[in-house]
Amino acid sequence: METADLLKPKDFATDQDVRWCPGCGDYSILKQVQSIMPNLGVPRENIVFISGIGCSSRFPYYMNTYGMHSIHGRAAAIASGLKMVRKDLSVWIITGDGDSLSIGGNHLIHLLRRNLDVNILLFNNEIYGLTKGQFSPTSELGKNTKSSPWGTIDHPFNPAALALGADASFFARGLDLDTKGLRDILLRAHAHKGTSLVEIYQNCNVFNDGAFAPYSNKSTRESSTLLLEEGQPLIYGTEQQREALYIRDMKVYSAPLNTIASEDLWIHDSKDPMKAHLLSRLFDPYSEKALPRPFGVFYQEERLVYEEEMDKQLHSAVQSKGVGKIDSLLQGKNFWTIE
Amino acid sequence: MNQTIEKATVLFAGDSGDGMQLTGFQFSNTSALHGNDLSTFPDFPAEIRAPIGTIAGVSGFKINFGSVEINTPGGKVDTLVAMNAAALVKFQVDLKANGMIIANSNGFDKRNLRLAGLDESRDLLSEARDAGFLVVDIEISKLTREALKDSGLSTKEQDRSKNMFTLGLIYWLYNREIEPSLLFLKEKFRSKPDLLNANTLVLKTGYHFGETIELFSNRYTVNKASLPSGSYRNIAGNEAIAIGLISASAQAHLDLYYAGYPITPASDILHELSNRKNFGVRSFQAEDEIAAIGAAVGASFAGSLAVTASSGPGIALKTEALGLAFMLETPLVVINVQRGGPSTGLPTKTEQSDLFQAIYGRNGEAPIPVIAARSPKDCFAVAFEACRIAIEHMTPVILLSDGYIANGSEPWRFPKASDLPSIHPNYPKLDAPYLPYQRDERGVRSWAIPGTAGHEYRLGGLEKQDQTGNVSYEPENHQKMVLSRAAKVDEIANHIPPQEIDCGPLEGDVLLIGWGSTYGAIRTAVLNMNKQGISVAHLHIRYLFPFPKNLETHLRNFKTIIIPELNNGQLVKIIREKFLINAIPLNKIKGLPFLSSEIEHAVLERLKEL
Ligand code: SF4
Numbered sequence: 001m002e003t004a005d006l007l008k009p010k011d012f013a014t015d016q017d018v019r020w021c022p023g024c025g026d027y028s029i030l031k032q033v034q035s036i037m038p039n040l041g042v043p044r045e046n047i048v049f050i051s052g053i054g055c056s057s058r059f060p061y062y063m064n065t066y067g068m069h070s071i072h073g074r075a076a077a078i079a080s081g082l083k084m085v086r087k088d089l090s091v092w093i094i095t096g097d098g099d100s101l102s103i104g105g106n107h108l109i110h111l112l113r114r115n116l117d118v119n120i121l122l123f124n125n126e127i128y129g130l131t132k133g134q135f136s137p138t139s140e141l142g143k144n145t146k147s148s149p150w151g152t153i154d155h156p157f158n159p160a161a162l163a164l165g166a167d168a169s170f171f172a173r174g175l176d177l178d179t180k181g182l183r184d185i186l187l188r189a190h191a192h193k194g195t196s197l198v199e200i201y202q203n204c205n206v207f208n209d210g211a212f213a214p215y216s217n218k219s220t221r222e223s224s225t226l227l228l229e230e231g232q233p234l235i236y237g238t239e240q241q242r243e244a245l246y247i248r249d250m251k252v253y254s255a256p257l258n259t260i261a262s263e264d265l266w267i268h269d270s271k272d273p274m275k276a277h278l279l280s281r282l283f284d285p286y287s288e289k290a291l292p293r294p295f296g297v298f299y300q301e302e303r304l305v306y307e308e309e310m311d312k313q314l315h316s317a318v319q320s321k322g323v324g325k326i327d328s329l330l331q332g333k334n335f336w337t338i339e
Numbered sequence: 340m341n342q343t344i345e346k347a348t349v350l351f352a353g354d355s356g357d358g359m360q361l362t363g364f365q366f367s368n369t370s371a372l373h374g375n376d377l378s379t380f381p382d383f384p385a386e387i388r389a390p391i392g393t394i395a396g397v398s399g400f401k402i403n404f405g406s407v408e409i410n411t412p413g414g415k416v417d418t419l420v421a422m423n424a425a426a427l428v429k430f431q432v433d434l435k436a437n438g439m440i441i442a443n444s445n446g447f448d449k450r451n452l453r454l455a456g457l458d459e460s461r462d463l464l465s466e467a468r469d470a471g472f473l474v475v476d477i478e479i480s481k482l483t484r485e486a487l488k489d490s491g492l493s494t495k496e497q498d499r500s501k502n503m504f505t506l507g508l509i510y511w512l513y514n515r516e517i518e519p520s521l522l523f524l525k526e527k528f529r530s531k532p533d534l535l536n537a538n539t540l541v542l543k544t545g546y547h548f549g550e551t552i553e554l555f556s557n558r559y560t561v562n563k564a565s566l567p568s569g570s571y572r573n574i575a576g577n578e579a580i581a582i583g584l585i586s587a588s589a590q591a592h593l594d595l596y597y598a599g600y601p602i603t604p605a606s607d608i609l610h611e612l613s614n615r616k617n618f619g620v621r622s623f624q625a626e627d628e629i630a631a632i633g634a635a636v637g638a639s640f641a642g643s644l645a646v647t648a649s650s651g652p653g654i655a656l657k658t659e660a661l662g663l664a665f666m667l668e669t670p671l672v673v674i675n676v677q678r679g680g681p682s683t684g685l686p687t688k689t690e691q692s693d694l695f696q697a698i699y700g701r702n703g704e705a706p707i708p709v710i711a712a713r714s715p716k717d718c719f720a721v722a723f724e725a726c727r728i729a730i731e732h733m734t735p736v737i738l739l740s741d742g743y744i745a746n747g748s749e750p751w752r753f754p755k756a757s758d759l760p761s762i763h764p765n766y767p768k769l770d771a772p773y774l775p776y777q778r779d780e781r782g783v784r785s786w787a788i789p790g791t792a793g794h795e796y797r798l799g800g801l802e803k804q805d806q807t808g809n810v811s812y813e814p815e816n817h818q819k820m821v822l823s824r825a826a827k828v829d830e831i832a833n834h835i836p837p838q839e840i841d842c843g844p845l846e847g848d849v850l851l852i853g854w855g856s857t858y859g860a861i862r863t864a865v866l867n868m869n870k871q872g873i874s875v876a877h878l879h880i881r882y883l884f885p886f887p888k889n890l891e892t893h894l895r896n897f898k899t900i901i902i903p904e905l906n907n908g909q910l911v912k913i914i915r916e917k918f919l920i921n922a923i924p925l926n927k928i929k930g931l932p933f934l935s936s937e938i939e940h941a942v943l944e945r946l947k948e949l
Pocket residue numbers: 019020021023024025026055056125129130203204205206207
């Protein structure tokens with residue numbers, strides 16, 4: 001066994017040339033994933049990456065672990081079967097907004113409700129990259145693309161709200177360029193027992209460049225992003241203009257920090273489903289007046305894990321009926337003998 | 340008078356709520372225990388709660404049992420049990436001339452006639468008598484209520500036991516023991532003593548009624564069949580598939596993983612396997628057909644024996660993932676319990692119209708082995724064989740069954756676990772570097788299992804480089820890989836038993852070629868024609884792709900080849916195309932199995948033309 005603590009991030013790279021467009025956000029995500037792998041405490045041979053189809057789904061070819069580049073939208077289903085029979089494996093699903101919110105939407109919500117202990121990295125670039133630039137289910141309303149020359153008339157998905165609606169037991173949002181924040185989230189996703197959905201804003205610099213620029217550009221970043229820290233008040237804004245969020249009558253408001261009494265501050269508690277719901281609703285398109293977009297772990301909850309329940313049923317069946325014997329299976333309840 | 344007969348066909352028919360399936364099932368079980376050879380065929384409505392009393396709501400269960408070899412649920416019916424007017428209307432055409440009708444006369448009142456869509460003034464039973472049938476009419480509903488008047492049960496509950504009266508009566512008529520059914524009732528109503536008492540009482544009442552009332556001029560005895568010695572049980576096709584899969588997983592030392600989505604007529608496999616958790620079977624009811632096969636592909640990658648089952652429409656949905664499994668070259672068993680198509684078609688009716696789908700229905704060059712079960716008990720052997728081929732040859736395998744054998748049953752001389760062959764997965768050597776697409780002399784790659792250090796590898800649906808499995812768009816490599824995958828599947832023909840002639844001469848005038856559930860009807864027809872001195876043989880193909888290597892030799896030994904199928908001619912086209920011979924189709928596409936007489940008739944007609 002190659003113990004993980006002897007390994008370095010580069011031991012998780014393969015000999016295959018990485019083929020994303022230069023400047024693609026996928027590079028940074030790959031790097032962060034490779035860099036946390038030695039810290040998981042899982043032997044390399046027990047790690048599996050399963051992807052669907054799309055630019056991001058090339059990912060498993062670049063990870064020196066077990067991996068499968070499957071078919072469009074089905075990674076969640078494939079990973080589910082894999083995890084059910086092998087709960088000893090650390091399973092990572094690599095998917096995109098088209099892959100898991102459009103063609104594979106059904107599998108995503110069912111995986112979330114079943115809560116198998118796997119990690120989903122959803123690379124959201126709000127566009128179809130591999131097929132060269134059609135709008136995706138997360139593209140903003142009115143977006144002009146090759147397949148929507150008059151602008152889209154599709155209301156976009158809000159992945160955080162969708163995940164919480166499907167009773168996801170873990171939801172976090174990260175950003176390709178926020179390398180430290182992303183690594184933290186990945187480690188917490190791995191540590192969470194249950195399905196962890198990590199939405200990662202990923203810049204497609206070829207077909208949708210700058211989609212997340214407000215959250216990464218120096219000039220706008222501080223006033224547009226809200227970094228979620230456990231037990232800390234929700235504060236954002238520039239050094240000169242600190243703003244805080246507070247909740248009144250189930251609505252979220254923002255005000256200058258120094259105008260809010262400390263007992264009125266919204267303290268981040270990722271165990272609180274109602275607060276998580278409100279966070280998921282901070283989803284207005286970027287503008288100077290809009291409330292900030294949250295990043296970090298929105299929600300996590302301990303609940304029954306599917307493959308463990310499956311194992312328990314197998315054990316209790318053995319306990320009540322005894323280990324199955326093929327001869328008694330073949331013979332059934334009623335049999336007779338002819339001499 | 341007690342008369343000994345070789346065989347009999349009984350059809351139990353009534354409203355869906357009349358419990359005719361249970362009655363038929365009990366009668367079969369008892370007949371099997373009695374030592375008869377038999378074959379059964381349930382025929383139930385597509386709607387779960389079809390309107391009461393209507394023809395659409397009629398549920399039937401046919402059983403053919405004998406002291407001689409029985410291969411089909413029988414042709415024309417000797418005894419029809421009709422619990423209401425609709426049942427008689429639906430099945431009277433299936434009765435033999437002079438056949439017997441046992442009618443629950445309480446089910447023939449004005450209301451029942453109206454519900455059956457008939458004029459209220461009709462007297463169906465007299466009409467049947469006039470048509471030459473032997474009608475025995477008994478007030479079964481009334482007699483049942485009478486027997487239960489002190490039971491404290493509601494009339495509704497009382498009425499529910501009337502099928503036991505019928506069962507008791509038929510037991511008397513055919514000289515059967517009632518003990519096996521008494522035991523069954525004890526088990527079924529263990530926690531409901533009042534229902535146990537009521538059903539037991541009514542069963543006995545029905546039996547005694549036959550004895551006491553002189554309604555029947557004859558009583559029949561069907562002696563034990565002279566079956567080969569061994570241990571037997573009664574088995575239905577879907578159950579046999581489940582048992583075959585579990586046995587194969589044990590013989591391969593692999594865990595069995597089954598993923599399915601509810602669909603008629605395949606759901607019983609899911610039910611059966613979900614109830615076998617103490618055999619280590621992990622069964623998963625997925626969110627859709629695609630997820631079911633996807634999960635199975637994942638489990639296969641992880642090192643389990645992975646299986647999914649469905650019927651035509653579900654198989655259509657699984658097609659893309661089946662192509663992935665083919666490309667990954669990973670073991671997977673996909674079962675299609677066929678039903679009438681296309682589209683939603685005839686969900687509760689049988690058909691063999693998915694053969695083209697199985698053999699050809701994928702994008703790209705994706706040949707997948709296809710094997711078919713020919714009878715309920717054969718489902719065991721074929722399920723086992725599908726697993727063997729999948730595991731030992733690293734390929735998905737399609738198993739074709741159909742609604743007829745899935746629900747039909749027959750006695751099965753079951754094997755001992757120690758008689759089952761071992762199955763050998765092709766694992767890579769641990770000391771050498773792992774090349775996922777390196778092939779052995781059979782063209783088979785090896786199966787590295789996650790968790791094995793040093794064998795970490797990536798694979799996917801993109802074309803792969805020979806040996807390494809890395810993505811490759813090289814033109815030469817693509818052609819090479821397409822041909823190697825095809826050669827691997829063709830090679831399976833060297834690892835299956837040779838084709839045999841089932842019955843009849845080894846060469847001669849006419850050869851009937853069948854596949855799947857038409858086995859019993861073709862065999863019965865051929866044996867019957869042989870008795871009349873007609874030179875006809877029967878060959879039944881289990882391995883539909885690739886064909887056994889000696890198949891062609893057999894074909895060349897006959898002047899005329901006729902291929903009966905429950906479709907519009909599929910195997911016949913494949914045979915014509917492959918061997919360039921003038922095979923003749925014989926098709927039935929009514930959602931119903933062949934009667935042996937239909938095949939016999941068609942062959943005789945054909946012979947006249949020759
Ligand atoms: S098309 Fe966009 S998402 Fe795809 S690799 Fe290029 S930059 Fe990345």
